Amino acid sequence: MNNPGGIGSKLSELGYRLTPQRMMILSAIESSDDHVSAEEIYAQVVAKYSNVNISTVYRTLELLKRLGLVTETDMGEGRVRYHPADKGHHHHLVCKECGAIINLTESVMAPVKDTLLREYKFIADLEHLAIFGRCINCSK
Amino acid sequence: MNNPGGIGSKLSELGYRLTPQRMMILSAIESSDDHVSAEEIYAQVVAKYSNVNISTVYRTLELLKRLGLVTETDMGEGRVRYHPADKGHHHHLVCKECGAIINLTESVMAPVKDTLLREYKFIADLEHLAIFGRCINCSK
DNA sequence: TGAATTATTGAAATAAATTTCAATTGAGAC
């Protein structure tokens, strides 16, 4: 739960309280291999520990996002999904036609990141992007 | 209102009805030099022509978006903004710290678009992007 | 023209995310 190097220990290092609610939420995010939505996290947490409010889930996610401990991605489903930042960065190609999701290595955005830094002195946050468009099958 | 080459004439060319509601909505989008939100469009339209429903505004925007006549951008304000596609494509750098918005030429994303097409056969929709990060003043 | 069909609209319900504010909890000071 409060494993060294995990999100939990980083939170307390930074001076935030590690409340039971937060521990449950962190555990739900970390134990998931996939990208989870706020609702899914809430459902998991409530199952074990009923006194957690959905707004606490959102607030915790907001905090983790601000601290860079989780990344947020809008996959175009009308809800946002979260992923622990330390489990590796990657992007997704989302086909607007058939909904297919293609994973993408982080390096694809590296040239853009460099250009923005060089020409605009802007540190772009391109850690976990969803790029919309049409996949090969749908563009024929 | 139904000026040649405008969004309105394109809609009717494509076989969609040019209802009074749609004409008002189109006019509000086209007359705006800036990026407008659905609520702003609705406010403008209702002022002149009260029998328009907010859901018609959303539906019309959805239609225009699907037809590629307007582009949609989430500038991180918790609401989405729209812009006529024929008024030129561009991107925005949005500073997460101070909220500054820096305009960006479309060409910055061209290398990525090419790579995705070449390596993934994916036609990426990179017409009006908001890229989040930290501007020069806030990253010191 | 008039009937049939289809597109479009309005009103209200719904959903995800966020905000507000009072109540509670926990951490450090004394």
Added chain:
DNA sequence: GTCTCAATTGAAATTTATTTCAATAATTCA
């Protein structure tokens, strides 16, 4: 240990966006 104060939480309200579905409007075809 207990007091104080800031951080955190829960409940409910709010906001933006979307969906549903019956009613209405417009177009097509006979």
